[in-house]
Amino acid sequence: MGLLSFCLLSLLAIAGVDAAQLSLQSPRFTISSGDASQLRSEPISLKQRPEPLKLAPTDVLKLSFQVVEKDGEKGVQPHQTFLRFFDAVSGEEGIQPVRVSSSGKAKFELNMAKPPGSIPPTTAENPLNVSLLLGSFEHSPARYELFDLFLPASQSAPPHELEHTFHPQPLIHHTFRPEQKVPPRIISAAGAILVLAPWVVLVGFLAHIKPSVPQLLSINIFPFIATLGASEALLFWYWVDLKLGDVLLYGGVLALFTAAAGKKALATKGDLRVGRK
Template sequence: MKSSILVVLLGFVASTYAAALTLQSPKFTVSSPNGEQKRSEPISFTKKPSPVQLGPQDVLRISFQITEKENGAGVQPHQAFLRFYDDISGEDGVQPIRVATSGKAKFELNMARPPRSLPPTSPDSTLKVSLIVGSFVHTPLTVDLFDLIVPASQPVAPHPEEVRYHPQPAIEHTFRPEQKTPPAFISAVFSVLVLAPWVVLVGLWSQLSPKVPHLFSPKIVPFTATLGAFEVLLFLYWLDLKLGQVLLYGAGLGIVAVLTGKTALVQVGKLRKGSI
């Protein structure tokens, strides 16, 4: 069983290797727009023809048949295309070719309407034209056909928005100078002004010295704590809070200050009457 499988595999490999491809009757023709034939020659595998030159309106036609080298039977390969290669610029392009089931194929290049596969050319460009054939069951075939000289490509029309993609001037940022801190004397003066209300409050407390223990009663401490909360709120505003947040929180503290302050004033009044 193993020997029979080996024989089949060897036979398949041998048949695949033997199934080489070749071209039958390859030729090219150059004609003018009015149909006048300028040049017509067969393509030889042993001697490359002289370069083929096309004018702006000329038409190049190539015809051939792909066959098996052994028995001459026509073959429709998996793929076949012409390659145009400019060895000066390194640009190339490929043009697929439709091959019939009999292996016959034709290609036409009209310079009045050149295909997109034709690479851009300069006045000194010479395109090397080759045929590349690929098949699943045959050995690939590559044939150098001839050198082709075509008119130089026209410059590409600039796109209307091309200028938007040109290098733009560098963006330069101008930063404001660093914030200057006020002199120490000015800072000290404003610190005293901020703490002045507390000095006044301590002075008022001193007038109630006979009743100082009553200052820590539940009716007075909430008002004092509310005043301290105002100071903390202003300090946080200086650090991180926004003005809207300060106004919102300050409005809440103001309502609490009014309520606790009214109670504290009543209590202070009672203390002053008791001390008289």
């Protein structure tokens, strides 16, 4: 397989070196006006460019040539034939395919009343460099510089419906709600008293009920109360300073102690309730 590929590549390389050259025979251009009167007609020299061609808005440019092998008179139909219109100033180009007959003869017509869309935008000052590109599987590619062509200046492109969106837009002004204000100090104080008043009611109730907690300080119950207080203190610390990860870590460790102390305290309390102790 490798040997076969090597042989094929070698043959292709040899064929490329020995490929015949393409040439043009009797290339000619004719410029006629809109009323079919001939304005200019000249053969094209492939060695020296003719005077630049100028087309009026209604003129017609006709181009004719025959593609032949360089060393003979045999007409050749290339696989690809293009006319290239290139604006050296703007750098824009347009490619126009050319139909070539099997005998190698080709005719191209450029009617300025209906210019093809592939022509690049033109100005009255800058000519288009027109060149012919020939491509063939059996021959070496060829490129011929034909002439310079002045075309009527292009009309300005109609504005696109979204064209205005590509211009600087007016500045966006965001409207924010006004900053919330802290109420006057005296109203805040009155509100604080209002919100704290239920504590007075709670203290009054506690004084009236007088709850008794005789086992609060016992060795079995107090650790539970202490760990509960520590949990609330940890949450307060979280509010003041700690990060979430810290409080979850500390809270997880504290939860183990709280659960153990709670189980012991509540078991003791349950035993007391049912009279086992």
